[in-house]
Amino acid sequence: MATAPTLDPNTAEALREAVRAAQAGDLVRARTLAEGAVPGSADPAPLHAFLGMLSARAGDLAGAGGQLRLAHRARPGDMTIACNLIAVLIDVGDREAALDVATQELASADPTLRVARYRGFLALSLDRFAEAAQAYEFVLARAPQDFESWNNLGNARSALGDFPGSIAALEQAVALDPRAAPTRVNLAVALRTAGRSSDAEAILRTAATDFPEDPHVLHELYALLKAEGRNAEALPVIEAAVHRDPANAGMQFELAVEYGVALETAKAETAYLRVLDLDPSWRDAWLGLAIQYEHTNREEEFAPLIARAEGNHLDVGTLSFLRALEHRRAKRFGEGLASLALVPPDIEPERTAHLKATLLDRLGRTDEAFEWFDETARRHAADPSEPLKHAATLRDELRAELATMTPEWVAGWTRDVPSPEHPAPVFLVGFPRSGTTLLDTILMGHPDTVVLEEKPALNLVDEAIGGFAKLATMNAGEIAAARARYFDEVARIAPLAPGRMLIDKSPLFLNKVPLIKRLFPDARFILALRHPCDVLLSCFMSNFKLNRAMSNFLRLEDAAALYDLSFSHWERANALFPVAAHAIVYERLIENMEAEVCPLFDWLGLEWHAGALDHSRTARSRGLITTASYSQVTEPIYKRAAGRWHRYRAHLEPVLPVLAPWAEKFGYRL
Numbered sequence: 001m002a003t004a005p006t007l008d009p010n011t012a013e014a015l016r017e018a019v020r021a022a023q024a025g026d027l028v029r030a031r032t033l034a035e036g037a038v039p040g041s042a043d044p045a046p047l048h049a050f051l052g053m054l055s056a057r058a059g060d061l062a063g064a065g066g067q068l069r070l071a072h073r074a075r076p077g078d079m080t081i082a083c084n085l086i087a088v089l090i091d092v093g094d095r096e097a098a099l100d101v102a103t104q105e106l107a108s109a110d111p112t113l114r115v116a117r118y119r120g121f122l123a124l125s126l127d128r129f130a131e132a133a134q135a136y137e138f139v140l141a142r143a144p145q146d147f148e149s150w151n152n153l154g155n156a157r158s159a160l161g162d163f164p165g166s167i168a169a170l171e172q173a174v175a176l177d178p179r180a181a182p183t184r185v186n187l188a189v190a191l192r193t194a195g196r197s198s199d200a201e202a203i204l205r206t207a208a209t210d211f212p213e214d215p216h217v218l219h220e221l222y223a224l225l226k227a228e229g230r231n232a233e234a235l236p237v238i239e240a241a242v243h244r245d246p247a248n249a250g251m252q253f254e255l256a257v258e259y260g261v262a263l264e265t266a267k268a269e270t271a272y273l274r275v276l277d278l279d280p281s282w283r284d285a286w287l288g289l290a291i292q293y294e295h296t297n298r299e300e301e302f303a304p305l306i307a308r309a310e311g312n313h314l315d316v317g318t319l320s321f322l323r324a325l326e327h328r329r330a331k332r333f334g335e336g337l338a339s340l341a342l343v344p345p346d347i348e349p350e351r352t353a354h355l356k357a358t359l360l361d362r363l364g365r366t367d368e369a370f371e372w373f374d375e376t377a378r379r380h381a382a383d384p385s386e387p388l389k390h391a392a393t394l395r396d397e398l399r400a401e402l403a404t405m406t407p408e409w410v411a412g413w414t415r416d417v418p419s420p421e422h423p424a425p426v427f428l429v430g431f432p433r434s435g436t437t438l439l440d441t442i443l444m445g446h447p448d449t450v451v452l453e454e455k456p457a458l459n460l461v462d463e464a465i466g467g468f469a470k471l472a473t474m475n476a477g478e479i480a481a482a483r484a485r486y487f488d489e490v491a492r493i494a495p496l497a498p499g500r501m502l503i504d505k506s507p508l509f510l511n512k513v514p515l516i517k518r519l520f521p522d523a524r525f526i527l528a529l530r531h532p533c534d535v536l537l538s539c540f541m542s543n544f545k546l547n548r549a550m551s552n553f554l555r556l557e558d559a560a561a562l563y564d565l566s567f568s569h570w571e572r573a574n575a576l577f578p579v580a581a582h583a584i585v586y587e588r589l590i591e592n593m594e595a596e597v598c599p600l601f602d603w604l605g606l607e608w609h610a611g612a613l614d615h616s617r618t619a620r621s622r623g624l625i626t627t628a629s630y631s632q633v634t635e636p637i638y639k640r641a642a643g644r645w646h647r648y649r650a651h652l653e654p655v656l657p658v659l660a661p662w663a664e665k666f667g668y669r670l
Contacts, residue, residue, distance in 0.1 A: 011041040018050060027054060045074035049081050056088060064088045072101065079110050086118050095122050104134070113139050117149065124156055132156040147176035151183045154190060163194035181211045185220050192224055200224060208240075215245035222254070235262055249278040253285055260288065265296050280312035287348055290322055302326040317344040324355055333362045350379045354543040361541070366647045373541050377554040380546060387551035391558055394548040398511060398565040401468050405514065405572045409472060416476040417521060422487055422496075424520035426604065427512075428505035429570075430528030431563055432550075433538035435586035439528055440505040442597060445612035450494050451503045457489035458504065462515055471518045482519055501604065508549050510566050513573035525579060526600065527570075530586035531668045532659040533645035533652055536560060560655035567662055587642050 007015070014037030021030035034051050038044045052067035068085035075081055082101055089098035099122040107116035120135035136153035139146060154170035157163075170187035177183065184207040191200035204221040211217055218241035225234035235258045242248070242255050256271035269292050275285035286309055293301040306322050320342035327336035336359045343352050357372035381388050428443070428451075430436050437453075444451045461482050465474065474482070487496070496502055507528070509516065516523050536559050544550035552562040573579060582603045589596045593613050601608055645652060656670060663670055 007046065008042045011037055011043060011047065014041075015046055015050060018047075022054065027058070030054060043074070045071045045078070045081065048074070049078075049084065052084060052088070056084075061088055061092045065092060077106075077109065079106075079112065079115060082106060083114050083118065086115075086122075090122070095126055098122050099126060099128075099131075104131075107135060107138065113143060120149065120152055120156075124152060127159070129156045129159040133160060145176060147173045147180065147183070150176065151180070151186060155186055158186075158190045158193060163190060166190045167194065181207060181214045181217055184210075185217055188220055188224070192227075197224060197228065213244055215241045215248065215251065218244065219251060231258070231261055234258060246274075247278060249275050249282055249285075252278060253282060253288075256285065256288055260292065265292055268292055276308075276312075281314070283315065283318045283347070286314060286318055286322065290325055291351075294325065299325070299329040302329060316342055317347050321347055321352065321355075324359075328355065328359060328362075331362075333359045337363075350376055351543065353379060357541070364647075370648060370651050376543065377540070380551075381554045383546070385546075387546045387554060388558070390548045391551035391554070391562075394552065395558070395561055395565055397468075398562075398569055401511075401514075402565070402568060402572060404468070405569075405576060407576065410576050413472050413518075414475055418476045418480045418483075420483070420520070420522070422483070423501070424522040424524070425502040425504045426524045426526060427509050427516055428503055428507075428526045428528065429510040430507050430530075431510065431532075431535050431539075431566060432507045432544075432553075433535050433542060434507065434528040434530040435584070435589055436505055436507050436528045438586075438589065439526070439584055440503070442593070442612050443503050443505075445614060446601070446606055446609045448499065448606055448609075449501045449503055450496050451505060452490065452493060454506045455489075455493050455504075457486050457493070458506070458509065458512065458515070460489055461486045461519070462512070468514065471514055474518060479519060486519065501606065508566065511569045513570065513577065513579060517573070517577045517579070523580075524604075525581040527581045527583045528586065529583050529666050531643070531645065532563060532662045532666070533649075533656070533668075533670070534642065536563060536655065536659065537645045537648055537652065556652065556655050560658040563662070564658050590642060 014033055018030045018033040018037075021027075021033060031051065031054050034047045034054070038047050041047060048067045048071035052064045052071060055061070055064035055067055065085065065088045068081060068088055071081045072078070072085050086098045086101050089095070089101065099119065102115050102119040102122060104119065107113075107119045110116060116135050116139045120132050120139065123129070123132035123135060133153060133156040136149045136156060139149045140153065143149070150169050150173035154166045154168075154173060156166075157169060158166035167187065167190050170183060170190055173180070173183045174187055184203055188200040188203045188207075191197070191203065201221065201224055204217055204224065207214075207217040208221060218237055222234050222237040222241060225231075225237060238251065238255050238258055242251050245251060252271055252275045256268050256275060259265070259268035259271055269289065272285050272289040272292065275282050276289070279285075286305070290302065290305060293299060293305065302322065302325055306319065306326060309319055309322060320339045324336045324339040324343070327333070327339060337356065340352060340356050340359070345352075353372055353376040357369050357376060360369035360372060428436055428440055440451050440453055443449050462468075464485060465471075465478065465482050490496060490502065490504075503526075510527075513525075536556065539553040539559050540556055542553065544553060546554075549562070552558045574581075582600055584596060584600060594610075597613065598608060601612075660670055
């Protein structure tokens with residue numbers, strides 16, 4: 001360390017001796033000499049600075065900070081002392097104190113710009129973005145080629161909402177050093193935040209090529225695609241990011257989630273297990289794996305999973321959630337509730353509330369169960385995606401369609417309908433929770449059928465043609481193209497061999513009869529019916545993945561309105577078109593399956609196949625079940641849910657006037 005010319009002779013000599021001792025490796029003597037000289041020194045700041053250096057070298061950061069504070073207090077304008085103190089404070093994690101040292105006044109007096117750069121960095125890390133921007137602007141006015149300061153200025157301006165200024169700064173940083181991948185990512189983030197997603201995507205795709213080993217560029221591209229709901233495109237991107245950094249547990253976890261969204265359950269399980277290999281404390285990976293087992297009817301895996309979690313000393317809250325799942329599987333409902341009491345509120349809050357509700361229901365504690373089903377719905381309704389708003393939009397659309405569905409509207413349809421190239425599908429419809437999953441499982445068990453379970457083929461066609469409003473004006477070429485698109489989409493999901501009957505099951509295609517009749521005039525319908533009160537209660541109790549339709553089940557009044565609109569839509573369509581339909585009544589189906597299914601097979605023209613009645617075997621072999629019935633269709637037929645609504649009648653009273661006409665029409669009593 002250079003000594004100041006103003007040092008008194010004794011201090012200067014002691015410091016020279018101490019430095020020589022340190023250079024010789026005798027740090028103890030160096031410290032003793034410096035400490036001994038402090039009491040008699042007229043200017044002890046260099047001694048404190050030297051002692052701070054020795055303490056830092058020895059790993060005593062607290063001691064280093066104390067010594068450097070004394071030195072800084074004595075010589076507040078010494079830039080070397082100030083920068084050393086700032087560096088030590090950063091190392092001990094006290095960034096507020098470090099910023100207090102790196103004042104704007106000190107930064108302005110430092111020709112090396114070190115203090116200003118420290119000030120910008122510290123203010124940025126403390127979310128004091130205006131101060132950060134000011135510091136970096138000061139630096140760049142004097143060092144305009146400093147690409148790192150341009151990058152940091154861009155980040156500060158972005159946080160302040162100055163997107164044009166942020167983009168300009170980051171573009172300058174990229175121009176100065178195009179080899180810096182993080183700067184490209186920051187520019188893409190700023191562009192996306194400013195609403196220029198296509199520009200951001202172009203930069204990220206170019207950067208992914210320019211930096212073929214960098215996973216972070218791909219990860220940011222994945223985040224952009226996810227934010228735009230482009231899940232199919234996002235999956236291969238996160239796969240590529242993980243390939244570049246297979247030891248990154250966070251990206252492995254995101255990959256597992258994406259595989260789950262894509263219904264690639266085997267890959268999801270492998271990815272979750274990889275996360276646990278990398279980081280056994282990753283709580284959400286344990287939960288994700290358990291949910292995979294639940295949805296693929298592998299609940300026997302809960303116990304081994306819990307044993308592994310215990311061996312890895314997983315936290316009590318997550319373990320308790322896993323144990324509650326196992327208790328429910330084993331029908332230990334009281335023990336399941338006891339386990340849930342140990343689950344903290346930040347662990348799967350919606351699932352935890354729903355699990356508690358189902359356990360209370362199975363224990364016959366009706367009012368408490370309803371309270372927790374209602375709590376589950378409230379938690380879902382509070383989602384930032386505004387599910388209740390989207391639910392109302394669907395109901396409004398159905399009302400508008402009903403107003404349009406008149407004899408005059410149908411009479412105005414163009415009549416040039418092309419001849420079919422494929423036999424028309426059979427559509428399995430009905431309000432959700434009416435036994436459609438049990439019925440499609442039975443139909444899957446027949447060797448001459450191919451059953452689509454709530455797949456997007458028809459919805460994609462509906463979107464492609466322009467929706468309900470375009471039905472009246474479709475010409476023969478458009479109808480033929482729409483049919484071809486439908487069967488192309490079916491082929492992507494399940495190849496349809498000649499002679500096999502296609503059954504497209506999606507309950508709320510109950511509202512798609514005009515579209516179906518427009519494309520497939522000979523289409524037939526299997527209509528699943530169940531007591532409206534049991535249906536509505538079951539919808540309210542189910543933990544659906546929310547979309548526009550399922551969001552209607554977060555409130556009983558919305559569910560009843562959708563029920564009324566859906567069957568009004570069905571009835572109106574039946575009045576306007578020749579609709580060939582065969583009804584299957586859930587209560588009769590669970591009472592005598594063969595007696596209900598045999599006439600259906602006759603109506604469909606299928607040979608009798610007794611093996612189809614073994615729905616449990618079929619369900620176990622089908623893998624992932626994407627409906628809310630996944631936990632039930634593998635069980636033997638049970639009747640506990642038939643008539644369950646009577647226990648909850650008091651809670652259903654407000655919607656009974658809406659349901660009563662339909663109950664009477666379908667032969668039920670209230």
